[in-house]
Amino acid sequence: MAGLMAGFGHYTHAIVRGIPASLAGEALRSSQSEVDIAGARREHDAYVEVLRTRLQLEVVELPADESLPDCVFVEDAAVVCGDTALVTRPGAESRRREKEAMSGALKDLNLNIVEMTDENATLDGGDVLFTGREFFVGLSKRTNQRGAEILADAFKDYAVSTVPVQQGLHLKSFCSMGGPGLIVIGSSEPAQKALKIMQQMSDHRYDKLTVPDDLAANCIYMNLPDKGHVLLHCTAEEFPESTKVFEKLKDYTLIPVSNMEKVKVDGALTCCSLLINKKGNN
């Protein structure tokens, strides 16, 4: 039956978007760096290929839009849970128009679309951690209380707790889900503090997997038919120590995915796709 707490990590579709050339020069970033646009595109192609070919997801690829340098980071434009999609109002002014293409794609997937129209609300999907049992919403530079409220309203079944993000761009800049009830967390102090808040706020119990590098804590977990636990994570080249930690996970299909270029514009692994589970719905 529909929606409530469907199996965590089950996905059938992924929405991705191309990298505009403008990303190299105009995409927002927290630190100055040169982006090799070709490298970034190669990375992204590989990423999409993993989703499409290796994991056999139905990938919806939206065309890049040069006027939206950050558009590749589709995660921020919408939050999908069950058969409801909340189209967000990104915190960065320059990204507000990303939702147009996103809305269309989501509608095509027959999801119930909820638009965040409140002018006072901002929310980036990167600040939303869905654990399968509840939401944690990071209050960050990009996401505010009102945005979190609207999210709570859109997903009424779940508790929505707010977590201050003191460092990094998004909540998921230092954490993500690594499995059902497993939170992967960076070891920096802000990350650990955020985790403490999450644990205090939650009625549920989680396990945590601490990785040395905050950025490495952003990984993508899926639970796919025939494949079981799948984890897309950083490469040893980028974060050798953290990679070792992932490699200890048993019964996982571990897929290192390079993210060296996109990370320069604050793009993490989860940022580059919007995962959707449409099985059984509609």
Add this chain to the structure above:
Amino acid sequence: MTTESGTDSEAKQPQENKETEKGKAKAAASQQSQAAAEPSSPQNQPEQLPAAVGHSTPARKEQEQQEEDQESHRSSISRLSKSPLRGVKKVKIMQCKVSLLDGSDFTLDVEKRARGQVLFDKVCDHLNLLERDYFGITHKDVENQKNWLDPSKELKKQIRTGPWNFAFNVKFYPPDPSQLTEDITRYYLCLQLRDDVVSGRLPCSFATHTVLGSYAVQSELGDYDPEELGSDYISELRFAPNQTKELEEKVMELHKTYKGMTPAEAEIHFLENAKKLSMYGVDLHHAKDSEGVEIMLGVCASGLLIYRDRLRINRFAWPKILKISYKRNNFYIKIRPGEFEQFESTIGFKLPNHRAAKRLWKVCVEHHTFFRLVSPEAPPKKFLSLGSKFRYSGRTQAQTRRASSQIIRPAPLFERSASKRYNMSLSLDGAPIMENHETLMKDTAADGAAKVIAKGDIITTVTTEKKAEEEKAEQEDTAMDEADTLEPTATTPLRHDTKDTEPPAEMVKHQTNISELKRSFLETGDSTPGLTEWEKRLSSSPAHSPRADEAPMIEPLELQDTKDEPPAGEDTKEEMEPKATEAAGYLVKYVADSIVTDGATSSGPHGISLSTTMDDDVFMDGTLREVEEKTPDSQDEVSERSALKVSPGAVRQEVSQAIIDKKGTLIILKEDRLDTEGSEMSILGEKEEPVVPGEPEAQEKDSLSSSIETETIKEDSAVVIEAQMTVVKTLSPKIDVKADDMTQNKGIDSPKKAMASWISEEVKIEASEVISVSAEEVKEVMKCDSLQQKAEFFTFEEVVQTEQSKSIFTQNSIPESSTTTIAVSTLGWVSSSQKAPADPEQKTVLATETEEGPAESTGPTLQSLENSEVGTKEMPVVHTETKTITYEAAEVDTNGDADPGVLLSAQTITSETTSTTTTTHITKTVKGGVSETRIEKRIVITGDAEIDHDQALAQAIKEAKEQHPDMSVTKVVVHKETEITPEEGEEED
């Protein structure tokens, strides 16, 4: 609707037939449907009033008024005149209408004086429900707020006005409904949840609406059958606050797929989905945080949730909460310090009004007890305790699970009636059901094992959760899912002493608001992953099987609660506490232990103190209940007595009731409205009890004197002071403790605190520092917080002077005297000779009845206090307006008091009655070869203006004389106190 039996003459007829209540004939057969089965007796003809009629006719009201008067102690004379008529007994029958979960109404008759339990039992019988403990009966008060009926209290006390309409509801939502034993129980739970969903109290997504709706349909209507059901059947049912055609279609789609599913199965599926909803079983209360931000407080099985709009902004699991209390419209929780936090913090919330605060407090008490404890804890002992003694007395979840596992009856056949309510348009106010009440279960003794644990703690304490609870917490900690692991653990109370954590206690408390708390939370250092047993036990997820050879990667995220394990010393402490009340020695010991071993508050780490403050109306509530309600027998006894004697019992009830039900504590003389800080709250009490400033005073004075003179006349008047005496030595030892360490027992200083150590500590938070200071200087008496407002103290001192020497040893350490003011008054008498002349507030001289001659009015007691060598430091902090009237025998000479003499013995005896607490302090001293026995009686009367102080005073004097015929009353001090200080007052309890 209200129906009463009887005629006009009934006012004269006593209604107390408690004992025979059960056997009594009930409603007339002609009454109403369901009730018809009950036998009727000519004497008990219920009157039938149209349902629409609210309460009663004016005439009837008058009757009731009279009735009330009977119980009030106001006029002993009239009471006396009525007494002779009490022989005639007639039972009033009230017709009750109870809205059941299926939307139907159940009408039945109960005796007017029946307790809530009677009604509850009848309803459950009607419903054929055995697993009753999850349910309760609600009644809407005048503010249209739902209140849980207290099973142990009389219905009529709980229904002040209006028709006797009730609703049967789920009170405790089982976290795992599949563990319920009977299908019928799940059925009722489903009905409740359906209402919760439709009303919007339980928000859920569209998808969930369809799922829940489809199971509800399957449960209620069975298999999809278009021929039988028709095509539009679905529209007749309600599934969501805003039901759309689309929703109905989806529901129907799903319904079609359930063919063959039994109703019971459908309900299980329904519950499995519903229980996962984040607001399942969350009882919401509107509040504001300390910054005035609108928030919601949600009470649930696992703790207290704080919401702002729909966002959860904080959560306090029960183990994280040390104490809960309320004062006026404020609700406080004291939070266990976090891993790296040194101090406990207290968080205050503003509720819309006092009643709301109390409701919230009660709901918390009940939820905590039900879900966290193995067995309910007994209400605080009778000894000087302040604040509400309300406790949940029903079975806990653990107990009810055990009990229901014994259910052997075949599954009852029951009809799943068409849920009418869903056809009607309901008022969809999301109003949460508030306030739980205790359910007095028949088999409280069921859990002998668990009980043992509980027994001891009862008393003092700040109501620590008992060990049972701790172990449970323990268990929880180890278990993956708190909710699911709440298995009864009572039988073997094992304790974990392994973890420590609590930083040595410094009682510096922080008043924080949520955001602050959050901040502090953030500031806590990095937690190294808690490596304990947890470490070894990796995630339950198959994916994370631990490997010995590798460093642990996946660590269970420790919940905060887990970390705060009771320190080893904890247990000791808890055990000691009970003893404390018995012997000073123990107390001291206990204190020492606690200081050493746990930095926590006087309540155990896992304990939650439930407290109210003295100025609370609830103040004497507990005491009363103990006397009249705790044991049904005693209750009967009381009423019996009252019948004979002008009904002290009735008085008590009345008083207690008044106290309980009225907001403000009403002080006759003064209002405490001065409370500057409590800006937001208008206390109902104020309105209810108009007090004319000034006038009352004079009046009181007069009446006081007259009462003294005429005391003999009033012999038969209510006996205010009970004979029961318990030795209480708590005070001084604890006080000492404070001196050493501010920590835990701050509550001790103030009378209230002294009386009930469990009184909220948080209140004292701010005052605490002050206290500590004084503690050092003052030997035994810490009266820093005279925060108790509205308290009125009557101090009687009887001094027998075996010789002429007047040396009187004044011991300030009398527990109850904790208030500064009180202590002062005591002292005042000692050094009366030095009294400063006129204090503006000083009363005129009043002659005491003692043969010693004209009384001399003592000066302001404070003055004398300064002179006395015992000199206690006064706490600047407390801004209490006090009035002290001292009636002192002229002959008493306290001049020589510089020399206190040698103390031979000192003992303190405390007894409590309804609204009064009497402490008798006996000291024997030898000074200059002369031995003197001095008895000081301190009577603390708290409560509203309805208390007849004069009578109480007269009574006390009389009794004192009777008890000690060979002694003379040398001084009477009437002390009235009203709190002025807003802030401190608030802080302190």
